[in-house]
Structure formats: C-alpha cells, structure tokens
Amino acid sequence: MSKNLVKQGAEARIYTTSFLTRTAIAKERFKKAYRHPTLDKKLTDRRLVQEARCLVKCRSIGIDAPAVYFVDLENRTIYMEYIEGKTVNDLLADGSKITAEESDELARKIGEALAKMHAAEMIHGDLTTSNLLIRDANNSLAIIDFGLSFITTCSIEDKAVDLYVLERTFLSTHPHAHHLFLTMLKVYGESYDSGNSITGKEKKYGWLG
Numbered sequence: 020m021s022k023n024l025v026k027q028g029a030e031a032r033i034y035t036t037s038f039l040t041r042t043a044i045a046k047e048r049f050k051k052a053y054r055h056p057t058l059d060k061k062l063t064d065r066r067l068v069q070e071a072r073c074l075v076k077c078r079s080i081g082i083d084a085p086a087v088y089f090v091d092l093e094n095r096t097i098y099m100e101y102i103e104g105k106t107v108n109d110l111l112a113d114g115s116k117i118t119a120e121e122s123d124e125l126a127r128k129i130g131e132a133l134a135k136m137h138a139a140e141m142i143h144g145d146l147t148t149s150n151l152l153i154r155d156a157n158n159s160l161a162i163i164d165f166g167l168s169f170i171t172t173c174s175i176e177d178k179a180v181d182l183y184v185l186e187r188t189f190l191s192t193h194p195h196a197h198h199l200f201l202t203m204l205k206v207y208g209e210s211y212d213s214g215n216s217i218t219g220k221e222k223k224y225g226w227l228g
C-alpha cells in the first residue's frame with residue numbers, strides 16, 4: 020500500500036493512502052523519545068481511541084466528520100475517509116476571495132456544527148480553522164482532528180474555552196474575518212439551550228474585543 024506524506028505535525032504524520040478500495044487518510048502518531056515508553060504508549064493509545072470515538076459520535080449525531088475505517092493500535096494509526104475539500108483556514112487566507120454571503124453561510128455552518136457538538140457534551144480541544152474542512156462535493160462542513168477531545172458532562176467553562184481557542188485563531192490568523200467569528204457565535208448561541216450562557220462569557224474570553 021503506497022503512502023504519501025501530506026503533513027508532518029507535532030504529534031502525528033498525515034498520509035494519503037488507500038484502504039480497501041477507497042482513498043484514505045492515515046494518521047500515524049509517532050513515539051516521543053523523551054517520554055517513558057510505557058507512558059508514551061498509554062497516552063498515544065488514549066488519544067487514538069478518543070479521536071476515533073469522537074469521529075464516530077459526530078457522525079452518529081449528524082455532524083459531518085471523516086468516516087473511521089480502521090484503528091491500528093499497534094502501529095498508532097487511524098485510517099479514515101479522505102475528505103476532498105479545503106480547510107476554512109485556506110478559504111480565509113489572504114488573497115482568497117470570499118463574498119459577504121459566503122462568509123455568512125460559512126459562519127452559520129460552523130456555529131450550528133459547534134452547537135450540536137457541545138450539546139452532545141463533546142469538547143474538541145483544538146478548534147482551529149485548519150481543523151474545519153469544507154467538502155468539495157456538497158459544501159458540507161466537516162470537523163477533524165479530535166486527538167485532544169473528550170466526551171463528558173462538561174461544564175459551560177470547557178465549552179467557552181473550546182470557542183476561545185477558535186477566537187485566538189481568528190485574532191492571530193484571520194484579522195479580516197472577525198465578523199465571521201461574531202456571526203458564528205450568534206448562530207451558536209441561538210442553536211442550543213445553553214448556547215447563550217456560553218457566548219455570554221464575553222468579559223472573560225474577549226470575543227475579539
């Protein structure tokens with residue numbers, strides 16, 4: 020099976036490959052030499068399982084995410100559906116032209132997906148615009164990279180921190196798209212019961228202020 024390296028991250032290498040007859044992504048977490056091997060294996064296994072669990076849970080509640088094909092604990096690798104598309108980071112990059120309508124539409128999709136995810140007591144843990152993909156096929160918003168995620172009866176504070184991480188990405192990387200973040204927050208707030216008590220944490224988390 021041939022593999023092509025797409026990205027070398029801090030925790031994992033991302034390859035495109037095939038799984039049975041399908042184009043797939045292989046996400047291989049590597050060993051950290053500075054960690055004790057037993058602890059390293061434990062942490063890596065936990066993240067692999069967490070990631071697979073959250074991807075499956077997302078799909079089961081109607082949030083778009085890559086389908087999980089196989090979890091290979093021995094080789095620290097998750098095989099998942101390859102999503103043909105662009106990251107939101109790419110869509111908002113300098114020079115890419117996004118109209119006001121497209122921006123509102125994108126904000127709505129992100130707000131609704133995050134509200135659904137939080138209503139299901141799932142915290143992503145690393146919400147950046149590189150972890151949100153728009154599918155070429157149908158413009159659906161898919162969430163990826165659940166390695167730091169957890170499912171719990173989580174507090175309002177956990178959810179606000181999840182949004183705060185995304186806010187930091189907009190502050191540092193997308194200064195021209197602050198309105199998109201604010202529209203996203205509004206949609207998020209309206210989309211589920213506790214939404215407004217989370218977006219109401221403005222004083223503490225800034226919300227671009």
Ligand SMILES: Nc1ncnc2c1ncn2[C@@H]1O[C@H](COP(=O)(O)OP(=O)(O)O)[C@@H](O)[C@H]1O
Nearest residue numbers: 026028029033044085100101102149150163164
């Ligand atoms: N299932 C997928 N389909 C298409 N592209 C993906 C998929 N998973 C990851 N990628 C691409 O690889 C990049 C890194 O993957 P990610 O899971 O976010 O790992 P990291 O922990 O290194 O950020 C993503 O930003 C995206 O561009």
Ligand SMILES: [Mg+2]
Nearest residue numbers: 149150163164
């Ligand atoms: Mg990522």
